[in-house]
Amino acid sequence: MxxxxxxxxxxxxxxxxxxxxxxxxxxxxxxxxxxxxxxxxxxxxxxxxxxxxxxxxxxxxxxxxxxxxxxxxxxxxxxxxxxxxxxxxxxxxxxxxxxxxxxxxxxxxxxxxxxxxxxxxxxxxxxxxxxxxxxxxxxxxxxxxxxxxxxxxxxxxxxxxxxxxxxxxxxxxxxxxxxxxxxxxxxxxxxxxxxxxxxxxxxxxxxxxxxxxxxxxxxxxxxxxxxxxxxxxxxxxxxxxxxxxxxxxxxxxxxxxxxxxxxxxxxxxxxxxxxxxxxxxxxxxxxxxxxxxxxxxxxxxxxxxxxxxxxxxxxxxxxxxxxxxxxxxxxxxxxxxxxxxxxxxxxxxxxxxxxxxxxxxxxxxxxxxxxxxxxxxxxxxxxxxxxxxxxxxxxxxxxxxxxxxxxxxxxxxxxxxxxxxxxxYYNGLVGGVDGAQTLFKTDYWGNSYAEAVKGLTNYLETEYGAEFEDHDFTVAVCGPPISADYFFPDNFVFTDDREKADFFIAFTKDNCNNALPGKEVFRVERMGALLSIVLDRREMVQAAEHAPEAAQDGNGASE
Structure with missing residues (x-):
């Protein structure tokens, strides 16, 4: 051997x-x-x-x-x-x-x-x-x-x-x-x-x-x-x-x-x-x-x-x-x-x-x-x-x-x-980011807004098809406008007037996602945690714009 x-x-x-x-x-x-x-x-x-x-x-x-x-x-x-x-x-x-x-x-x-x-x-x-x-x-x-x-x-x-x-x-x-x-x-x-x-x-x-x-x-x-x-x-x-x-x-x-x-x-x-x-x-x-x-x-x-x-x-x-x-x-x-x-x-x-x-x-x-x-x-x-x-x-x-x-x-x-x-990220001691989302801040800096804008763009492209670029849309943002409007396509117009904006992009910081009513059309989520949302407010804005006209018509009819 x-x-x-x-x-x-x-x-x-x-x-x-x-x-x-x-x-x-x-x-x-x-x-x-x-x-x-x-x-x-x-x-x-x-x-x-x-x-x-x-x-x-x-x-x-x-x-x-x-x-x-x-x-x-x-x-x-x-x-x-x-x-x-x-x-x-x-x-x-x-x-x-x-x-x-x-x-x-x-x-x-x-x-x-x-x-x-x-x-x-x-x-x-x-x-x-x-x-x-x-x-x-x-x-x-x-x-x-x-x-x-x-x-x-x-x-x-x-x-x-x-x-x-x-x-x-x-x-x-x-x-x-x-x-x-x-x-x-x-x-x-x-x-x-x-x-x-x-x-x-x-x-x-x-x-x-x-x-x-x-x-x-x-x-x-x-x-x-x-x-x-x-x-x-x-x-x-x-x-x-x-x-x-x-x-x-x-x-x-x-x-x-x-x-x-x-x-x-x-x-x-x-x-x-x-x-x-x-x-x-x-x-x-x-x-x-x-x-x-x-x-x-x-x-x-x-x-x-x-x-x-x-x-x-x-x-x-x-x-x-x-x-x-x-x-x-x-x-x-x-x-x-x-x-x-x-x-x-x-x-x-x-x-x-x-x-x-x-x-x-x-x-x-x-x-x-x-x-x-x-x-x-x-x-x-x-x-x-x-x-x-x-x-x-x-x-x-x-x-x-x-x-x-x-x-x-x-x-x-x-x-x-x-x-x-x-x-x-939060570690497992608090249940990860999902467990932390109601306890601590998550996306406090608007990093998720780039994805939110992309989601809104895809949503409108699906709705309007080839005519998407023929329409302009006003968009309001909670927090830092630059975090969203830098990624806007040419037909998105930023506005400070949230109440009259067609769409509202908001993160969960300070419950900003609950600041306005609207139809939720896109969510940015990670591992079960909501980071930001996109709200479609067009119907509400149109209803608010027509409300004064309806009130005037009603007043005229009563007279």
Whole structure:
């Protein structure tokens, strides 16, 4: 009997084993392909119109050599940087696609860049497999993926945020004197976050806190105050000061209003967003609350319900797993590893805790906090990677892998079924999007209106046949007109007068679908949840128009 050479068997297995980096490359290329193949499917969200014009005005500010100052007082948008919007405006000058289609393509590609950032962070922390899982878990969070295409503020901000966390994690092992290259990169990405929202100041806080924790740890290690002070000075001169200077310069490039008063205006914008008002009620757990007086659990609940069940479970295990790992380490906790875990945990948890603590004005679920999803995905991936190592000898491992694979397939099927409205997703803890539709907001941004217009067009084409284009129809819209009228055929005429409109398009936000009576002719639904409707009101409008005539005729007859 021939002896088995186990070393050769192992070598063959390694040779034919899948490369996690190759798998990630395939995943990223697939994501890019999805963006290119589907960006036309997404509707126009409520904020896109004003952001589009803001980007045009900032572009014109530069093209006019600073003479066109419309961007300095455009609505409240001057409080934001225009890193994304101005870039989109320049690309639109040469793009073969429509204005918003171009923005959606760019927005989607920026979203993929965030997936790359999650991969980089996960890979740096635990290797190629953890990097792959980080990318997969972020890409399959429907609230992230669905908003990749048409959220011009929160997605670019989230992307800059995860790259900031990545570079901070990279800097930690090299403190107090990291290389200039990594410091410059950190400054640039924080500057880009500030070039979208002044809330990018958070990342300064994360970096500063990490530096202080490093110094505190070194103080315990060395018990040498002079050495710690020297390292603090070195870290400040090597990281903090250059980071501030670079990020501030990048921010100013994309923020004309800040250029007018580089200190005062950013601080004014920060104060504005700290005291922003939203004089409307918002739906939560089936009840309407003032946005200024929400239950403390509003944001945590939305974060929990926005994540797929498996990702949520892994995320909840992340902090205990990190503590256990460090507690079991011989020689005590590792400073570098602990600080890196701390950076990720702070990026994921601090914004939520702070918003709850100050009773922040919130609306639209967790939309303004999408930037916590990438660090959550990375944390979940690190746990998944660790669990796989621990289960190498687990007897029922193939069964467990099979169950997880079936879950993954089912989850992907949900995302496909929701397309292109993935952002309305709620997980199984509340019964999915069907169970959530009477408890929480679903399509609060009008993304489904593109499909509603198409449904109305098909309805009228069926009714009128070849004569469809010979007729004009007035259409009213609940909420953002641009979300619907951008897709109108030439014979659809938008009107502000709902009562006299032939048709009314309405989403379910704030029960707008029940605002007017009419014959329902089209519904946009996903997985049992109603997103928007189209009402035919022609008979009612005609009856109302003829009512005065009938009244006059009746008066004449009585006389």
């Amino acid at each position: 021939t002896a088995i050479d186990f070393s050769r068997v192992a070598a063959r297995r390694r040779r034919f084993a899948p490369s996690w980096d190759l798998a990630t490359l395939v995943l990223i290329l697939g994501a890019i392909g999805l963006v290119i193949g589907t960006f036309h499917d997404y509707g126009i969200t409520w904020d896109e119109d004003v952001h589009n014009w803001y980007g045009v005005f900032v572009m014109d500010y530069y093209l006019s050599w600073f003479k066109d100052n419309r961007s300095l007082h455009w609505l409240n948008l001057y409080n934001y940087g225009a890193a994304f919007d101005m870039t989109a405006a320049f690309i639109n000058k040469v793009s073969p696609f429509g204005t918003y289609e171009t923005r959606h393509l760019l927005n989607g590609l920026v979203g993929v860049l965030g997936v790359v950032g999650a991969w980089k962070l996960g890979r740096f922390m635990a290797g190629p497999r953890a990097g792959f899982f980080s990318a997969v878990l972020l890409l399959t969070i429907p609230n992230y993926y669905g908003q990749m295409f048409n959220n011009p503020k929160d997605i670019p901000f989230a992307v800059a945020g995860i790259w900031s966390v990545y570079y901070m994690a990279r800097i930690v092992p090299a403190l107090p004197r990291p290389g200039w290259s990594i410091v410059v990169k950190l400054g640039v990405v924080i500057g880009l976050s500030l070039g979208v929202r002044v809330g990018g100041l958070l990342f300064f806080g994360y970096a500063g806190l990490t530096g202080l924790l490093y110094c505190a740890w070194r103080a315990v290690e060395t018990r040498d105050a002079a050495l710690v002070l020297r390292e603090l000075v070195q870290a400040s001169g090597r990281v903090l000061v250059p980071m501030l200077a670079i990020s501030y310069a990048v921010m100013l490039v994309f923020w004309p209003w800040a250029q007018q008063a580089p200190i005062e205006h950013p601080l004014t914008a920060l104060d504005y967003f700290s005291h922003v008002t939203f004089p409307f009620t918002t739906l939560f757990a089936g009840k309407y609350f003032p946005a200024t007086d929400l239950p403390w659990e509003y944001l945590p609940t939305h974060v929990v319900l926005a994540m797929p069940e498996l990702t949520l479970a892994l995320t909840l295990a992340a902090i205990p797993a990190a503590f256990v790992e460090q507690a079991r380490r011989r020689g005590g906790p590792d400073r570098t590893r602990s600080l890196q875990y701390g950076v990720i945990a702070i990026a994921a948890l601090f914004p939520i805790a702070y918003a709850v603590a100050i009773k922040a004005v919130l609306f639209d679920g967790m939309r303004h906090f999408i930037f916590v999803l990438p660090p959550f995905a990375v944390a979940a991936a690190l746990v998944a990677d660790h669990v796989i190592d621990r289960l190498k000898t687990f007897r029922w491992r193939p069964l467990l892998v099979g169950l997880v694979s079936l879950y993954g397939i089912a989850h992907l099927a949900i995302m496909i079924e929701l397309h292109p409205d993935q952002y309305v």
